[in-house]
Amino acid sequence: MEREKLPQDIKKKLETDFPDEQMLIILSSDITHEGVYGIEWLVVTDKRVLVFSEKSNNVSALFSTKLESIEQIDLVNLVGSGMVQVKTAEGTHRVITYSDAKNPDFGQAVDDIKDILKGKSIENKARTKPRKICENCLLPIPREMNKCPRCTDKRKTLLSILSFSRPYVKLLGWMLLGMIASTCCGLITPYMSKLFIDQILKPSPVTGMFQYAKWLPVAASVLLISYAGQLFFAGIQERLGGKLGFRTTHDVRSAIYNKLQDLSLSFFDKHQTGALLSRVNQDTGELQRLLVDFIPLTLESAFMLLGVGIILFMLSWQLTLFVFIPIVATIVFIKTIFSKIRTYFHRFFHRRSKLSALVNDSLSGMRVIKAFGQERVEMSKFGRKSSDYRNAGIDLTTKWSVYHPILHFFIMSGVVIVWFIGGRFVISGKMSLGSVVAYSGYLMMFYRPVFILTRMIDLVTNALSAAERVFDIIDTEPDIKEAADAVDIGDIKGEIEFQDVTFGYNKFDPVIKDLSVKIAANEKIGLVGKSGAGKSTIINLMCRLYDVNKGRILIDGVDLRNIKYADLRRQIGIVLQETFLFNGTIYDNIAYARPNAAREEVISAAIAANAHEFIIEKLDGYDTEVGERGDRLSGGEKQRIAIARAILRDPRILVLDEATSSVDTETEKKIQEALATLTSGRTTIAIAHRLSTLRNCDRLLVIEDGRVVESGTHAELIAKEGAFYKLVTMQKELSEIIAING
Amino acid sequence: MNTLNATKISFNKSKKTSPLSITLEDGSVVKDVHCVRLFPLSEPDTFISVVRREDGHLREIGIIRKLKELTSEQQRLVRQDIKLRYFVPEIKDINKITARHGLYEWDVVTGRGNKNFSLRSIRENIAVNDKGMIIITDLERCRYKITDCERLPVKARTELDQVLL
Numbered sequence: 001m002e003r004e005k006l007p008q009d010i011k012k013k014l015e016t017d018f019p020d021e022q023m024l025i026i027l028s029s030d031i032t033h034e035g036v037y038g039i040e041w042l043v044v045t046d047k048r049v050l051v052f053s054e055k056s057n058n059v060s061a062l063f064s065t066k067l068e069s070i071e072q073i074d075l076v077n078l079v080g081s082g083m084v085q086v087k088t089a090e091g092t093h094r095v096i097t098y099s100d101a102k103n104p105d106f107g108q109a110v111d112d113i114k115d116i117l118k119g120k121s122i123e124n125k126a127r128t129k130p131r132k133i134c135e136n137c138l139l140p141i142p143r144e145m146n147k148c149p150r151c152t153d154k155r156k157t158l159l160s161i162l163s164f165s166r167p168y169v170k171l172l173g174w175m176l177l178g179m180i181a182s183t184c185c186g187l188i189t190p191y192m193s194k195l196f197i198d199q200i201l202k203p204s205p206v207t208g209m210f211q212y213a214k215w216l217p218v219a220a221s222v223l224l225i226s227y228a229g230q231l232f233f234a235g236i237q238e239r240l241g242g243k244l245g246f247r248t249t250h251d252v253r254s255a256i257y258n259k260l261q262d263l264s265l266s267f268f269d270k271h272q273t274g275a276l277l278s279r280v281n282q283d284t285g286e287l288q289r290l291l292v293d294f295i296p297l298t299l300e301s302a303f304m305l306l307g308v309g310i311i312l313f314m315l316s317w318q319l320t321l322f323v324f325i326p327i328v329a330t331i332v333f334i335k336t337i338f339s340k341i342r343t344y345f346h347r348f349f350h351r352r353s354k355l356s357a358l359v360n361d362s363l364s365g366m367r368v369i370k371a372f373g374q375e376r377v378e379m380s381k382f383g384r385k386s387s388d389y390r391n392a393g394i395d396l397t398t399k400w401s402v403y404h405p406i407l408h409f410f411i412m413s414g415v416v417i418v419w420f421i422g423g424r425f426v427i428s429g430k431m432s433l434g435s436v437v438a439y440s441g442y443l444m445m446f447y448r449p450v451f452i453l454t455r456m457i458d459l460v461t462n463a464l465s466a467a468e469r470v471f472d473i474i475d476t477e478p479d480i481k482e483a484a485d486a487v488d489i490g491d492i493k494g495e496i497e498f499q500d501v502t503f504g505y506n507k508f509d510p511v512i513k514d515l516s517v518k519i520a521a522n523e524k525i526g527l528v529g530k531s532g533a534g535k536s537t538i539i540n541l542m543c544r545l546y547d548v549n550k551g552r553i554l555i556d557g558v559d560l561r562n563i564k565y566a567d568l569r570r571q572i573g574i575v576l577q578e579t580f581l582f583n584g585t586i587y588d589n590i591a592y593a594r595p596n597a598a599r600e601e602v603i604s605a606a607i608a609a610n611a612h613e614f615i616i617e618k619l620d621g622y623d624t625e626v627g628e629r630g631d632r633l634s635g636g637e638k639q640r641i642a643i644a645r646a647i648l649r650d651p652r653i654l655v656l657d658e659a660t661s662s663v664d665t666e667t668e669k670k671i672q673e674a675l676a677t678l679t680s681g682r683t684t685i686a687i688a689h690r691l692s693t694l695r696n697c698d699r700l701l702v703i704e705d706g707r708v709v710e711s712g713t714h715a716e717l718i719a720k721e722g723a724f725y726k727l728v729t730m731q732k733e734l735s736e737i738i739a740i741n742g
Numbered sequence: 743m744n745t746l747n748a749t750k751i752s753f754n755k756s757k758k759t760s761p762l763s764i765t766l767e768d769g770s771v772v773k774d775v776h777c778v779r780l781f782p783l784s785e786p787d788t789f790i791s792v793v794r795r796e797d798g799h800l801r802e803i804g805i806i807r808k809l810k811e812l813t814s815e816q817q818r819l820v821r822q823d824i825k826l827r828y829f830v831p832e833i834k835d836i837n838k839i840t841a842r843h844g845l846y847e848w849d850v851v852t853g854r855g856n857k858n859f860s861l862r863s864i865r866e867n868i869a870v871n872d873k874g875m876i877i878i879t880d881l882e883r884c885r886y887k888i889t890d891c892e893r894l895p896v897k898a899r900t901e902l903d904q905v906l907l
Contacts, residue, residue: 033758035825037855063759079782080885081829092774093759099829101882131882139860140882150843150860275866339841343904350865350907384872465844469862705798 004028010052013059021045027109029098042096051096063095075110105131154464165248175240182233183303188226190441198434245292253284256473264480265545286466298456301449308446315439322421326414334454337403344396351389358385411447480547486564492556493521494652494683500551511537513706526688526697534706535687539655573651579638583627593649608677609644610670636667643674656686746804748811753819762823777823830885836898839905864905
């Protein structure tokens with residue numbers, strides 16, 4: 001039960017007015033009765049329901065009614081908000097309003113109030129999780145997330161990523177060694193120029209002779225070797241780093257994909273496919289960039305920065321102090337500019353993808369465009385999007401053309417300082433010419449890591465948030481879990497029983513209400529009713545794609561939730577209304593039901609489903625590619641493939657979601673024959689539309705508003721002239737109209 | 743289409759907490775009705791459908807073509823009902839948009855009061871339609887709209903320009 005903390009004055013008022021009442025529910029809303037942001041309080045005691053406004057000076061209830069005078073209490077879903085509506089003898093009252101963010105909390109509260117009204121104790125199982133507020137930052141945590149995204153320790157995320165790298169520790173070690181070796185080689189080269197200028201190429205002031213001339217080839221070789229070494233070790237590091245990064249990302253990507261396959265269907269109802277797609281592709285891609293590019297680069301830069309920094313100080317600490325001025329300026333510049341320029345980059349790419357989406361859309365809809373003569377409209381739409389893209393491109397290059405030279409100016413001014421200040425040091429004899437040359441060489445090496453590290457802070461933060469989103473999915477627990485003591489029910493008879501089943505996709509909006517029905521083994525049941533009555537939901541529950549909210553479903557007397565998942569699936573075969581064919585051959589699509597089936601079995605199933613006859617007409621026979629990029633099959637052909645799939649599966653219980661799409665009489669006959677073969681000797685539940693199917697059913701259940709309102713054979717129900725009769729006559733009239741007009 | 747003659751109908755509200763009731767042209771009274779916008783985004787003040795929920799389904803009583811045709815007192819009642827039904831606050835000003843921890847934190851002034859909210863991703867949570875209307879969906883699935891960017895104060899537009907794609 002939700003019990004938030006009431007403000008003092010309201011609490012006092014309640015205690016004085018109703019001293020012996022026990023407060024059961026205390027819940028705050030976030031919209032006032034005037035429809036603006038503000039807080040109001042819903043208080044339910046064991047005697048009454050009250051609503052208080054937080055603002056009013058003298059505390060008095062906005063609404064108050066005794067529990068016994070409530071006739072009905074409901075949640076009304078509005079647009080972006082919702083309200084609790086109470087019906088009493090006086091009429092309807094809209095009691096309290098809240099935004100969508102608080103919808104589940106009020107849904108639960110209304111459920112609880114209903115229980116209180118019935119005199120029942122409040123249900124403490126299967127409750128909605130209350131809206132979570134982060135203890136640290138006091139801001140709400142999004143419902144689909146387990147932890148506050150603002151306060152999640154980025155180090156922890158980094159650790160979880162690194163835990164995926166654990167199998168590759170050896171690789172990591174070698175990579176770091178390669179990195180150190182390459183950096184060391186890189187550090188030698190500028191120092192060699194100092195040796196060249198100060199020693200080897202400097203004639204002796206006394207004799208004018210090059211006394212170290214014989215060292216020239218040696219020094220040149222050292223230079224060559226250090227260059228080669230730098231490249232060699234960098235190559236090794238890159239190679240190992242790539243291996244490490246790609247392997248780790250592969251592991252993460254597989255983990256997230258496997259998790260998605262494990263999650264219940266309800267998870268996919270809550271998340272948009274697009275968002276999930278971007279998690280799997282983009283976010284893991286971001287993670288990959290983090291592992292393959294960012295982390296090695298950061299390590300390398302840090303190492304370089306340290307090494308070069310030390311050498312700069314050793315060469316001349318005074319000069320280094322001067323040089324720091326432009327370096328600090330560079331850092332500040334990068335920090336402020338790049339957050340801005342990033343938006344321009346994103347905008348550029350975003351608009352490009354929007355443009356290509358438009359082209360994709362209009363090219364696939366070309367028939368409609370031509371049929372309605374809307375070519376001009378499409379052209380102007382394209383023109384607008386394309387010019388948006390053009391403008392984004394121009395903006396980007398304009399900004400970049402300003403920032404880029406400024407950045408380089410800062411870098412170059414460092415070099416100027418070296419020659420000016422360093423030059424004075426040379427003149428005054430504080431520094432050798434070679435040291436200044438070496439110094440400017442090191443300085444150029446210093447800028448790169450400075451540049452990279454400044455950028456990395458942003459890039460790594462972003463990549464880590466992407467990684468967090470990935471781990472969010474990996475850490476999600478599926479709603480439907482296999483019970484620890486789940487059993488294998490082996491070969492079943494196929495008896496099904498629904499006992500007082502209540503279910504809604506949104507818990508507070510039940511689609512199936514107290515449904516009880518018993519189906520004998522091998523019985524053929526037809527579900528009949530208007531669309532939205534709950535027929536498909538019954539089937540979804542039967543397959544345990546969702547778990548019931550109340551009641552239970554039994555198969556051969558065993559609760560669905562106690563049967564092993566794989567075992568349950570083995571017993572049930574489904575032929576769906578919209579046959580989904582995967583990209584692959586006809587053979588693959590039929591064999592999907594049982595991948596290890598022999599070719600003979602697949603062909604027999606296709607023959608039994610009357611699919612064989614059209615398959616042999618295809619040029620590539622069973623090897624014909626279907627699905628998105630393959631041959632397009634007609635509706636009737638697809639249905640027969642689905643039936644073949646189910647025949648191959650050979651389930652005890654068969655679920656049919658009959659297609660409403662009309663096919664010609666010949667095809668219809670073929671499908672009916674195939675269905676007759678399929679359903680014989682199995683318990684069948686069919687969502688039936690076709691009269692022929694209805695006649696063949698042993699019993700019809702007429703579903704209305706989540707309940708069974710009639711049941712009996714086709715003839716019985718027609719004779720009864722009830723709900724079913726009405727449905728049939730309506731359909732008949734409709735088909736007669738079609739027949740006349742057609 | 744069953745159009746209601748705006749001059750010949752009248753809405754009533756018995757109590758602060760009760761829903762509207764409507765008196766129709768023929769003098770009959772329908773209780774517990776509410777008003778639904780048929781074009782809530784593109785033309786919020788025209789084509790208002792007056793409906794009543796019966797057995798879990800909406801029954802349409804009729805359509806008011808233009809809200810403006812009602813008397814000002816009647817308009818006030820209907821607008822109040824609509825205000826409660828549609829909670830998609832219009833953003834009037836943007837104090838600040840901060841990108842932090844991979845979230846965008848917005849501090850805005852709406853037609854319904856001040857509000858702070860967070861977004862996960864600009865790409866996924868902000869939709870801009872062809873006419874330049876912006877619909878924003880925050881982390882908690884609450885929606886906000888900006889009907890016309892041009893009408894925002896200059897500073898708010900700059901803030902928006904920093905993040906909008």
